[in-house]
Amino acid sequence: MxxxxxxxxxxxxxxxxxxxxxxxxxxxxxxxxxxxAPAITHALDRAVRSGDTGYVASRTPLAEAFAGFAQRRYGWSPEPARMRSTADVSMGIVEILRRVAAPGDRVIVNPPVYPPFFELVEEAGAVVERVPLRDTGDEWELDLVGIRAALEDGARAVLLCNPHNPTGTVHSAASLAALADLAVEYGAAVVSDEIHAPLAQPGAAYTPFLAVSDAARQVGYAIVSASKAFNLAGLKCALMVTAAEDTSRVVRGLPVEVEWRTGQFGMLAAVAAFSEESxxxxxxxxxxxxxxxxxxxxxxxxxxxxxxxxxxxxxxxxxxxxxxxxxxxxxxxxxxxxxxxxxxxxxxxxxxxxxxxxxxxxxxxxxxxxxxxxxxxxxxxxxxxx
CATH class of the missing domain: 3.90.1150.10 (Aspartate Aminotransferase, domain 1)
Known part of the structure; x- marks a missing residue:
């Protein structure tokens, strides 16, 4: 290319x-x-030509399109009924954090990390708890000992970046499973930003957080988007994905406006991006x-x-x-x-x-x-x- x-x-x-x-x-x-991607160009061109520029519908093919993509690319079968869309990954993070962390609660982040993470935690009314990645000399990895200490001290959630920005680290399934076990042990939530997932190199063994274990499905929220891989950031579309009844109830309880902020062009482009054609x-x-x-x-x-x-x-x-x-x-x-x-x-x-x-x-x-x-x-x- x-x-x-x-x-x-x-x-x-x-x-x-x-x-x-x-x-x-x-x-x-x-x-x-x-x-x-040609499928995206075609979808957007068709929408412009037909004047399909109104509000995003209450029912769209987006969740089913992502479920098919996840199955083909990751061997993961998320349930479309447990997904809701919103404008972008950052908005999804804030809205979920507002409901899993009370004002003043601490949320763990793993620097060096995507700079808006610090601001998003604060926007949600929480406080940043820094547990840096461990640099082994050969790779970066989650500091599970440090995360345990922070959770034991009262932190209520982990804001995960999987794959990690800026290091490009694909966290191992073992470390993700261990993180999920810690979250269950301490009654914490894990909010996983997986926007870079479609760009994991073959052989990198990327694992969606919600696919790693029953514990991860119990405590986890994933926010996904086609925007990084397919260069669609300006079109505003992301999905909040859950895999258990308690977490799904949280996402279902979000105000309807959270979903209505999804861009119509973003939805159309994402459906095309997640299709087999792309x-x-x-x-x-x-x-x-x-x-x-x-x-x-x-x-x-x-x-x-x-x-x-x-x-x-x-x-x-x-x-x-x-x-x-x-x-x-x-x-x-x-x-x-x-x-x-x-x-x-x-x-x-x-x-x-x-x-x-x-x-x-x-x-x-x-x-x-x-x-x-x-x-x-x-x-x-x-x-x-x-």
């Missing part, structure tokens, strides 16, 4: 292409540079992302040998440690100012992000190569490299 030409991408009006001037290569926000497109995207993550590793080894990078198991976001270059706690600022490459600021992901950057490689090999070449040129101006 080839990305669109740079000149065509610069005609886009989304955040990625409007935040910075035209001399900046934007590799920060999680948008991709590929053409839409499977080949998604498979092609995964091949391209695999090539790009390996290209990035080669470029960093050649041009920035002081950088530390582990290829992600899922997604198109690279978590890169630039501490060894001596560019400070937030190297993205210098890179933007001097190299004209926009990366996501590492410290935004938590204190563990100091010295790090997040780079979006969901683009062309040419843009990735140009970005790393520009960044590497900064070393020529460093006193210790002179």
């Amino acid at each position: 080839r990305a669109l030409p740079l000149a065509q991408l610069r005609e886009r009006t989304s955040e990625k292409w409007r935040e910075y001037p035209a001399d900046v290569l934007p590799l920060f926000v999680a948008e991709t540079d590929f053409p839409l 499977d080949a497109w998604l498979d092609g995207l995964l091949v391209t992302l695999d090539e790009n993550r390996r290209l990035l590793a080669d470029l960093l080894a050649e041009h920035l040998p002081g950088a530390r990078y582990r290829m992600p198991d899922a997604g198109y976001l690279a978590w890169i440690d630039l501490t060894g270059l001596g560019w400070g706690a937030n190297p993205s600022k210098r890179i933007l100012r001097e190299a004209k490459v926009a990366l996501h600021f590492g410290p935004a992901f938590g204190a563990e992000g100091a010295g790090h950057v997040r780079l979006n490689f969901g683009t062309s090999p040419e843009i990735i190569t140009e970005a790393i070449t520009r960044i590497a040129a900064l070393r020529a101006h460093d006193p210790h490299d002179a």
Whole structure:
């Protein structure tokens, strides 16, 4: 799969292409540079031509479409009757947290983690409890000892990122099952953001949280969307998925407006994305992302040998440690100012992000190569490299 030409991408009006001037290569926000899946283009074109631009219906094929997708891609069979849609994953997280955590309750997050997690917990009226991922030197993993301690001390929920953003970690089934057992033991809920799940590489052994065990089904809520894999963030559609009567009752009890915030175009596009017709497109995207993550590793080894990078198991976001270059706690600022490459600021992901950057490689090999070449040129101006 080839990305669109740079000149065509610069005609886009989304955040990625409007935040910075035209001399900046934007590799920060999680948008991709590929053409839409043909089934999505067809569905949206048909809707525009027929004027199908009203309110989202109370009954749509979305839940059934996702159930079919989950069965084909993950071997998981969620029940459509236990799903409700909403505008996006963040909204689903907030609405569920409001009902599983009382004001002032603590919610566990695992930094470095998607920056809005900190704000979403607060928006729900809860308090962030930080239990960072464990860095084993080879991979990142959930700190189950730390999570147990936080739950024992009164934390009421875990906001999980599965697969994890920004590290691209696919949490093992064993660690997810252990997390579920802890949640049952301490009467806590697990709210799992699984927006990057369709982008898990073959062989990465991605497991949906609700599929891992009976305990997970008892305590878990999953929020899923086609938006990251199929580049549909602006169309506003996500699904809140449950697998037990108690958790389903919570989601069924949400105000009708939570569901009505689903975008009509988002629903139509998601149904097309989750259809079998889009499977080949998604498979092609995964091949391209695999090539790009390996290209990035080669470029960093050649041009920035002081950088530390582990290829992600899922997604198109690279978590890169630039501490060894001596560019400070937030190297993205210098890179933007001097190299004209926009990366996501590492410290935004938590204190563990100091010295790090997040780079979006969901683009062309040419843009990735140009970005790393520009960044590497900064070393020529460093006193210790002179």
